[in-house]
Amino acid sequence: MIKPPLAAVVWDFDNTLVDTRARNRSVTRRIIEAVTGRAADEYPILAEQHRYDAAIFEWQNWQDLYRIEFELSLDQIRAAGRLWTDYQREDETPTSWFDGIDDVIRELEDWPQAIVSMNTQANIQAALEVAGVASLFTLVIGCDDVGFERQKPNADGLLQCVEALTEADEGTLLYVGDHPVDAQCAANANQELQRRGGQLRVVAVGAAYGTHGPLDGWPIRPDFHAERPADVLSIAGVVRDGRTPLAPAKDR
Ligand SMILES: [Mg+2]
Numbered sequence: 001m002i003k004p005p006l007a008a009v010v011w012d013f014d015n016t017l018v019d020t021r022a023r024n025r026s027v028t029r030r031i032i033e034a035v036t037g038r039a040a041d042e043y044p045i046l047a048e049q050h051r052y053d054a055a056i057f058e059w060q061n062w063q064d065l066y067r068i069e070f071e072l073s074l075d076q077i078r079a080a081g082r083l084w085t086d087y088q089r090e091d092e093t094p095t096s097w098f099d100g101i102d103d104v105i106r107e108l109e110d111w112p113q114a115i116v117s118m119n120t121q122a123n124i125q126a127a128l129e130v131a132g133v134a135s136l137f138t139l140v141i142g143c144d145d146v147g148f149e150r151q152k153p154n155a156d157g158l159l160q161c162v163e164a165l166t167e168a169d170e171g172t173l174l175y176v177g178d179h180p181v182d183a184q185c186a187a188n189a190n191q192e193l194q195r196r197g198g199q200l201r202v203v204a205v206g207a208a209y210g211t212h213g214p215l216d217g218w219p220i221r222p223d224f225h226a227e228r229p230a231d232v233l234s235i236a237g238v239v240r241d242g243r244t245p246l247a248p249a250k251d252r
Contacts, residue, residue, distance in 0.1 A: 006239040007171030007200070009108050009232075010161045013117035015178040015210040017101055018127050020119065023093035025052040030091075031083045035076050045069055057213040060181055061152060062118065078148065085120045085144055095127065098209060101229040102131040108236060112165040114139040116157040116175075116185070121145060139164045153181045155189035162189065162200060170199030172239050176232055178210035180218040187220050205235055 029040035059065040121142035128134035141157040186204035206222035
């Protein structure tokens with residue numbers, strides 16, 4: 001059977017396209033101080049970068065992290081969420097693109113591309129402008145574009161991309177991300193796509209170059225691993241050639 005061809009490429013942003021770890025820790029420190037009234041250094045995971053990175057990897061999403069690690073109430077978590085956009089805009093901690101990932105985006109210019117991220121629309125757009133690749137993205141969905149309850153692993157943002165990037169009812173979209181929540185999001189999108197019928201499917205690519213834990217340990221394993229940014233191109237090539245396995249990873 002000939003498998004549906006590559007229809008589009010969707011990216012996560014933080015630590016998939018751009019290394020934002022230091023800035024995100026800086027912003028989180030300010031948020032936690034504002035919401036709790038306590039010094040950020042009182043929280044071990046905010047005191048050192050490697051601890052923050054490990055905690056981010058461990059939790060399915062930031063709301064769980066804030067609830068369990070920082071012991072915030074739901075109201076405090078909502079307040080923290082509202083501060084994220086402004087504090088991100090004000091923070092000047094440097095971020096950097098992963099080496100070669102902007103070239104990969106340019107190589108993929110024949111395919112529609114989009115971003116689904118829990119960072120802010122403004123941050124993402126600014127980074128795309130800096131790299132000169134903004135025009136290659138059809139759609140950018142940030143944390144301000146989906147409701148508080150509908151962030152990843154909820155598939156709403158990813159499904160919006162599917163609808164915006166392809167009008168076909170068959171084809172494969174890559175979703176490239178560095179975090180287990182990205183593979184979970186792809187799986188949730190596939191459940192919904194399957195329910196709708198048709199042959200559109202999302203293939204999850206684990207961005208191993210940007211992640212901070214073993215890809216083998218993800219509760220839902222990505223279909224492919226990109227050890228280097230350029231690997232995304234060869235994976236896209238495999239999908240384009242129609243050899244993409246569409247069954248869930250656990251069945252293969
Ligand atoms: Mg990420």
